Amino acid sequence: MAAVGDREPTADEVRALIETARGFVRRVNDAVRVETDAWRAEFDTRMGELEVGLQGRPPISGG
Numbered sequence: 001m002a003a004v005g006d007r008e009p010t011a012d013e014v015r016a017l018i019e020t021a022r023g024f025v026r027r028v029n030d031a032v033r034v035e036t037d038a039w040r041a042e043f044d045t046r047m048g049e050l051e052v053g054l055q056g057r058p059p060i061s062g063g
Contacts, residue, residue, distance in 0.1 A: 004013060 002009070009017070
């Protein structure tokens with residue numbers, strides 16, 4: 001375990017550090033979720049625009 005100065009951390013210090021780390025992870029996860037939701041909404045919008053733009057066009061033939 002990492003020392004605090006020249007002593008081992010107390011149980012309360014360890015608990016406080018763990019809670020700090022949990023809070024950090026929670027905030028990062030929230031930020032990632034918000035960004036992912038925004039990306040997905042924009043992607044869905046663009047896909048809808050693409051589908052509308054492609055309506056009435058003949059399919060692309062492979063070959």
